[in-house]
Amino acid sequence: MELFIAQILTGLANASSLFLVACGLSLIFGVTRIVNFAHGSLYMIGAYTGYTLMQVLPGAIGFWAAIALSGVVVGIVGVLIEILVLRPVYKAPELFQLVATFGVILVIQDVALLLFGPEDLLGPRAPGLRGVVRIMGEPVPKYDIALLVITPIVALVLWYLMTKTRVGVLVRAATQDREMVGALGVNQAWLFTGVFALGSALAGLGGALQLPKGGADLLMDFNILAPVFVVVVIGGMGSLPGAYLAAIIISVLNVFGVTYLPQSTLVLMFVVMIVVLMFRPYGLFGREEVAGEHGQVGEPERPIKPASFRVRLVTSIMLLALAFLPLLGSTYLLVFLTDILIFCLFAASLHFLLGTGGLVSFGHAAYFGGGAYVAALLITYSDTPMELTFVLAPIGAGLVALVIGWLCLRLTGVYFAMLTLAFAQLVWSLVFQWGTVTGGDDGLVNIWPAVWLKPTVIYFYFALIFSVCGILLMRHVQHSPFGYALRAARDSQRQAEATGIDTRRIQLIAFGFAGFMGGIAGALFVFSKGSVFPNELEIARSFDALIVVFLGGVKTLAGGVVGAGFFKGLEETLLRFEYWRLLMGLLIIFIVIAAPEGIVGSLRKVGEHLGLKKAKDQ
Amino acid sequence: MTQSVLETRNLSKSFGAIKAVDDVSFALQKGELLALIGPNGAGKSTCFNMLMGQLKETSGQVFLHGEKITGLLPRQIWRKGVGRTFQITATYSSMTVIENVQMALLSHHREIMRFLPYATRRHHPEALDLLDMVHMADQADRHCAVLAYGDLKRMELAIALAHNPSVLLMDEPTAGMAPKERVALMQLTAQIVDNFGVSVLFTEHDMDVVFGNAHRIMVLNRGSLIAEGSAEDIRNNPLVQDVYLGGGSVFGADEEVLDA
Incomplete structure (x- = not known):
């Protein structure tokens, strides 16, 4: 029984940063409809920033100030990402933005490597909270107790912000109907930026808060992504109470999993998610998505037709050339x-x-x-x-x-x-x-x-x-x-x-x-x-494929193949550079902004513009 | 009496405490152009959605050629020879006009699961005939996303006729169209009814369209049928005049008018 309670406490403490990151993601998705894949990266920046600041700021006050400042810093990073990368692509087809956020992941990975070096950093202990307290004879770290207190406070502050303030009302209204909020004279652009900043700041706080329990390393961006997505989906996209409850469920489950089923902790998390979604397809607190006819946002796709003789000829010649390449030896x-x-x-x-x-x-x-x-x-x-x-x-x-x-x-x-x-x-x-x-x-x-x-x-x-x-x-x-x-x-x-x-x-x-x-x-x-x-x-492998398909051009037949060929070749070239991720990330972001219809789609447009290709239907 | 093509018996639908459709019984005869009219919120669309299997009825039955079709899915009802057009057009925006029609023909000929032939080469003449029927043959190869709304409506009519239906359900066929186009579309429909013996049930807001073409008119108010008859009968029915011109019954202030 004693062990049981101690484990529940540990689980609740672990839930803390998971909750912060998840509710940031959930907020951003609710208002902007962007699935921010870079959220794990913001969490990582939070951890590194917190670590760096803790080296500089002394004592207990310095420690907690460092955590708060990390939130602020990451919030500012979020604002920059939103304005520079996302604003130009809000009008692009649905889900296209996530490719942009993937570019951001790559950029941040290399920037973090550049600034903080490749070594894993061991998080500093919180001053004054180093030992353990005994609860019913079982040792519980003092820092866990602190987290147990902090998380509900943050949750309460968020709840107050969302339900009692004007900003919160606007955010909730925008979650339900963006257009209506815009029609009522609210500047959507800044509302989006604000929400993105808040969501990012929460991720940063989460990253800094977990330092004494974890630390900072360059893999933590992807490692947090899966549990965070699980939490957001179980809780219901856009729901804060949902994110809180789901973070607790997952964390507590994880602690028990480690004790009783150490071989299957990861499996357990996904099984829980699947079970929840079987009974509540939109998460515990989620609402049914008001989906329009899906996948056809933006310009409608062109009719397709079998390849013309000319296209077949060119393809055959290219294949023939490929077949002769081994002669180069x-x-x-x-x-x-x-x-x-x-x-x-x-x-x-x-x-x-x-x-x-x-x-x-x-x-x-x-x-x-x-x-x-x-x-x-x-x-x-x-x-x-x-x-x-x-x-x-x-x-x-x-x-x-x-x-x-x-x-x-x-x-x-x-x-x-x-x-x-x-x-x-x-x-x-x-x-x-x-x-x-x-x-x-x-x-x-x-x-x-x-x-x-x-x-x-x-x-x-x-x-x-x-x-x-x-x-x-x-x-x-x-x-x-x-x-x-x-x-x-x-x-x-x-x-x-x-x-x-x-x-x-x-x-x-x-x-x-x-x-x-x-x-x-x-x-x-x-x-x-x-x-x-x-x-x-x-996940990274799935993303590879997603990126090339989106960048190649979803609404074209050749998009997947052309994108794959282009990017694999490009990757091979860039791999020679030390900071290839940075280059690749910037290039992806550039293509997303400059050619939102993908490579093939944009080439087709250019071709039609120049009169090389007949435009369909006047 | 000959067997009716489509018949409802005591069809009802409640949403919570609200009876959207209340005990509606009617029959559609072969070759008939039957209009279902009523003010906003009368239950026309609810009624329609139940006929097509899109909405499950609370009680009552629907019969097609004497066979019970309540509880079937929309696609099963379609297979039994019921075509429909939508109030807001539902078309395949990435296809050409003729491909939209060919899609319905492919489904009708049960060729959806074929992987080998080119879809655009299947049933091309048949699709062209259908488009010709609605005077759209000259636009067959246009991308349907660039069509005017009236043309989309006509294309949808061609799709609905693809499986040679015995019954055609048209939910507000002229909604969103210009007045001239409205009359033209309904005349076209009347012509098709005459030529092919299709039976049509349609809802409509535009009274010119209704009174000009319908063989028979039913009036729905607050979920119940309150009148039925020829254009002349309906025009002179005091209850219908009351519903359309005011008298408060729509808002429930005056229950007696309904019960009278």
Whole structure:
């Protein structure tokens, strides 16, 4: 019983920074509708700033002042991000902004590395709160007690701000109906900036407050992201009480998980989330999203048509040129091109879902990594012939996609996206923590192709054929009745259902199909590298694909492939620089602002403008 | 009496304590152009949504050719030969005009799950015929997102006719259109009814459209049918005049008028 209470107290204390970060994210999403992926980075800046200030400011007062100042500093950083990066893209298609926030993540990672160095920093203890107190005989750190007091106070202040002040009324009004608030004469731009500043400041506070318990390192931005998303989704997007309750549930659960089920703490978190969403699809305190016809914000997509003779000719010539590249004899080039081909197939499979289906999946790595792991597990445990593995791996990935799709398709919009992310993380945590089977963090190694496929040149052709055929197949399906039905379901579910189309079934099959194609890419990947590690299932991998699809151009057929080719090539070039993330991040932000229709979409516009290409319909 | 094409028996829908549709029974005969009118909030759209399976009824039944269709999904009702157009157009904005129609034809011919053929090459002549029927053939290859609203409405009519329906439900077919276009669209509809023997039930706000074309008119007020008859009957019905020109019954000040 004593241990039980002590554990609950620890859980409540841990909930503190999770709550602060989560409610910042929730606030920002509620008002601006932006899923701020960079929120973990703001949390990281908070931690580093707090650490730096604590070195300078002396004593207990200095310690607490440092924490408060971190909030202020990060709030200012938030204002800068909002004004410089987000303001120019509010009018861009829905969810396009998240690519911009991803650019911000990359920039902040390198800036943090530049300013604070690569070493992990151990957080200083809070002056005067170093020891433990005994509660019913169990030791509880004094700092935990302090956090137990601070969190409800911050929550109360926020609650007061939101319910009793004019600013709070405006924020809540904007959460429900932005346009109406604008029509009533409120300057939306500054309301957005203000909310972004507040949300960022809360993340900064969270980062600084956890210093004595954790510290500061360069991985904490991604590490906090998954739990924060889980908290926000369980609590309900935009709900502060929801974020508070969910942060407590997750933290307490985590503490008990560590004690009783140490192998499955990560899995547990996602299982809880999934269970909650099964019964309350919009979170504990969330409201049903008033989603319009989804995925068609901004200029409507152009009609598609089969490629013209000229396009086919150019594509054939380019493919032929690719096929002759091994003659140059550079192994490095071949390996690099194989990587690009695989990535193109992976991106194209996401593009199929996102572009044609309007289904924004945040967790597409589950099928890429899933395919890779199915292949690796088959080879490791059952000596399956490689040829058979190439059939079974995509099927495995496709089945995973069908199950996940079936569970996620009950929701729409951001909730759908978040749920796909959560399931992908569930798959990741299963692989990561089930070390006896999957090798955990050490991955699975020695997964080599059959002898005939071993030479780099042969494998290059193998990957070329599979990727090109896969991409062409997906492109053809987009022109088939099924592809049209999928687009119909995206454009107007109402009309599609009223003309006999079972839209959910169509979308589910598309989900499985995209998973299957992602699985092929995964299988190609694992045999080209000879090993697979859990990071192929990570959020970052899903984001890679999302970024290239968005930057390539969602509303174009070639967007995924062109984006993937362009960015993989670019990454390879930039990797030579020490601070390549910074360059990459800035470039992503630049493209988002300068070419909101993506590379292909913008090129098409330019072409039409110059009269090179006939503009459709006057 | 011959069997009616579409019939409702004691159809009711409550939202909490509010009876949006209260015990509505009517029948639509073959080849009939039947109008359902009533002031705002009378329950027309609620009634419509129940007919199409979009809304579950509280009680009562709907029969199509004598077969009970209450409880079926919209897409199942469509398969049974009921077409519909929406008050606010619902179209596939990323497709051309003819592709919008071809989509309905693909669904009608149960070819949705085919992965091999090019969708745009399927049922092209058939789609063109449908567009011709609504005088849209010359715009077949335009991107539907650039069409004028009146043209979208006509395109939607072509979509609704794609599976050769026996019943057509049109929810405010002329809402948002210019007066000239309104008359033209309803004349077109009347023509289609004459030529193909389709039965049409429509709701409408524009009385010119209603009185000019409907074979029979029903008036709904506060969830109940209060009158039914020819244009002449309805025009001279004191209860209908009261509902439309005032008398307070809409606001519930005068219950007796309704019960009279």
